[in-house]
Amino acid sequence: MFCPACGKENPNDAKFCRKCGKPIISSIATKPSSSSPEPMTVQPKLKDTLTSQTSSAGAIPVNQQLSSREFEAVEPKGKKAHGIFAAVAVVSVILILAALGYFAYDKLIIQKRFMGKIDKALAENKFFSPAGDNVVDIFKTKKAESPQSDDLKEAAAKIRMEFGQVGDAAFQRFYSESDDNDWENVINIYTFLYDLDPSSQEMQARMEFAIAHGLIKKGRRENFIDALSKYQKALQLKPHWVLAINGIAKVYVRKNSPYYNKIEALNWYHRASEVDPNFPWAYTNIAAIYAEDRQWNMAEQALVKALNLKQDRPSILVELGALCEKQEKKLDAKNYYQEALKFEKNPEKINWLQNKISSIQ
Numbered sequence: 001m002f003c004p005a006c007g008k009e010n011p012n013d014a015k016f017c018r019k020c021g022k023p024i025i026s027s028i029a030t031k032p033s034s035s036s037p038e039p040m041t042v043q044p045k046l047k048d049t050l051t052s053q054t055s056s057a058g059a060i061p062v063n064q065q066l067s068s069r070e071f072e073a074v075e076p077k078g079k080k081a082h083g084i085f086a087a088v089a090v091v092s093v094i095l096i097l098a099a100l101g102y103f104a105y106d107k108l109i110i111q112k113r114f115m116g117k118i119d120k121a122l123a124e125n126k127f128f129s130p131a132g133d134n135v136v137d138i139f140k141t142k143k144a145e146s147p148q149s150d151d152l153k154e155a156a157a158k159i160r161m162e163f164g165q166v167g168d169a170a171f172q173r174f175y176s177e178s179d180d181n182d183w184e185n186v187i188n189i190y191t192f193l194y195d196l197d198p199s200s201q202e203m204q205a206r207m208e209f210a211i212a213h214g215l216i217k218k219g220r221r222e223n224f225i226d227a228l229s230k231y232q233k234a235l236q237l238k239p240h241w242v243l244a245i246n247g248i249a250k251v252y253v254r255k256n257s258p259y260y261n262k263i264e265a266l267n268w269y270h271r272a273s274e275v276d277p278n279f280p281w282a283y284t285n286i287a288a289i290y291a292e293d294r295q296w297n298m299a300e301q302a303l304v305k306a307l308n309l310k311q312d313r314p315s316i317l318v319e320l321g322a323l324c325e326k327q328e329k330k331l332d333a334k335n336y337y338q339e340a341l342k343f344e345k346n347p348e349k350i351n352w353l354q355n356k357i358s359s360i361q
Helices: 046-053 068-073 077-123 135-145 150-177 183-196 201-218 221-237 242-253 262-275 280-292 296-309 314-326 330-343 347-359
Strands: none
Touching: 077 135, 077 150, 135 150, 150 183, 150 242, 183 201, 201 221, 201 242, 221 242, 242 262, 242 280, 262 280, 280 296, 280 314, 296 314, 314 330, 314 347, 330 347
């Protein structure tokens, strides 16, 4: 007999079609002869066709076939995979944002800790000591660990401001009071400031000068050679800088210097007074050279110029008094000593002035 669903020939006693598995509900039929009319062909339904195409070994038992309801309920695999990938992507983004947030927070904490150390050391004036806990060591350690760190720039700006104020005060004090500095500290300040900004000619000039002046104060013969080179470098960086000019003169005026030459020293001191007529110590140094050569009048004229600039300077008044004594101008000498006594603060010098005044008749 033939299957009414798909037209497949089946045994006469078959209850189900061997091809499509549909029940055979028609009565027994024999194979038609050539003279018999063509059996009616029934077109299979779409779902039946799909079911028949999924079988690779002939007919599928009816109990293993999917019903149309079950077939329609199956979810396409592509859609399910797309959902999984979307969920993984969302979780990945969340994890990345969390990691970035953590690292940003950690960076902020480290930056605050570093700046806190710098601020504390600056506030306590721990510029160069104690070791490991001073401004310079803290900064250099951070720079070695993170040379491109943004907080290094912030720290450098603060250090430049604080160190710069201390350095400016030192040079101003030296200009007005001749010599009243811890030059080792000044050297360290400007060496570090120049290290922060190697392009700054001002920082380099001050560093060169500070090193030179430190060498001069040591007073050893070999120190004068290096000192002259440093003073000259400072003057090259800052032309017409009166302190550098005055420093070069010191190299020539010191008797333990290999460059000792009073005439050369006098020329440099005169140059200093011409560059800056308000610099009193050029005049006192000129006076000292003239006095050594017993040129009392020239020495006195130079000291009077210095006194006009520093009227409350006891040392200038005392030098003028001594010059007047050497010229037998005792009354003038006594007046200078008495004037010096008004400004002197040192107890030992006060006692000396009192004795000196009482000794002059």
